[in-house]
Amino acid sequence: MTKKVFIDEVRAKLKGLSEDEISKALEFYEEAIDDRMEEGLTEDQAVAAVGTPEEVANQILMDMPLSKVVKAKSKPDSGYKAWEIVLIILGFPIWFPLLLTAAILALTLMLVVAILVITFFIVVAAIGIAGLAVTFACIPLLFTGGSSSLLLQFGLGLICVGLAVVMFIPAKAFCLWSIEMCGNFGRWVKQKVISGRKKEK
């Protein structure tokens, strides 16, 4: 593959990114190829050493924010054809609700996870506060003449406080885990968008 073919192919795969972004990247790879040729490699070898256009383009896209990748992906290579525009307009009642549903589903998923985490913390906090309240309420009564039921209440209060302290650890772990899962989900979507783009070619 010649340098020109390589550069053109990468450019085509990055279509939709800003021109500044594209030319910056291409300059870098052009320089890499030139430097290798200066060292004695043939043009073919130098291009091969830098990587395939696919690899290069995907690496650049993976490092971009998701919104830019989606924008780049949704731009066709050579503008929309007339029948494509007609199809997009006529298909609006179909694709728009579908797109909306997908977006809402993703949002709901995140919301459910967030609420789950918050609920867990509230339960733990409630147990802790209730335990403290019961324990302290019992202390003066214990001195003025404690009955066995009072003693039981006092014990229950202490158990609640202990339980809250112990449960805080899994609650925190659960919270961190869900944050990580949300990050993974985002990366997965990005990967899907980029590899979907590859199949189009």
Added chain:
Amino acid sequence: MDAQIKRGLLDVLILAAIKGEESYGYKIIKDIKPYLTISESTLYPILRRLEEGGYLTVNSQEHNGRLRKYYSITAAGLKKIDDFAQEWKQMMEIYDYVVREVEAV
């Protein structure tokens, strides 16, 4: 090597490669090759990220009738290397302790 660790190491390794004097893409790859082998497609996003973070600056200079981009380290870049060294010093102390304990058994 763990991907997350490798990412962090690469940042510092690349900064170290331009610490002495400014350098360019292909030279950086050759300089760090004894420690980690990377390709341009790995290097490019890292250089961009380091530039955006203010850890290095880029300037184009003519070389053999074409432009070549040279990267030089900034004060923030030097500090990043320093922080890394401090952190690993502590880690190595823990490593020494762990290995000693394992061998003692």
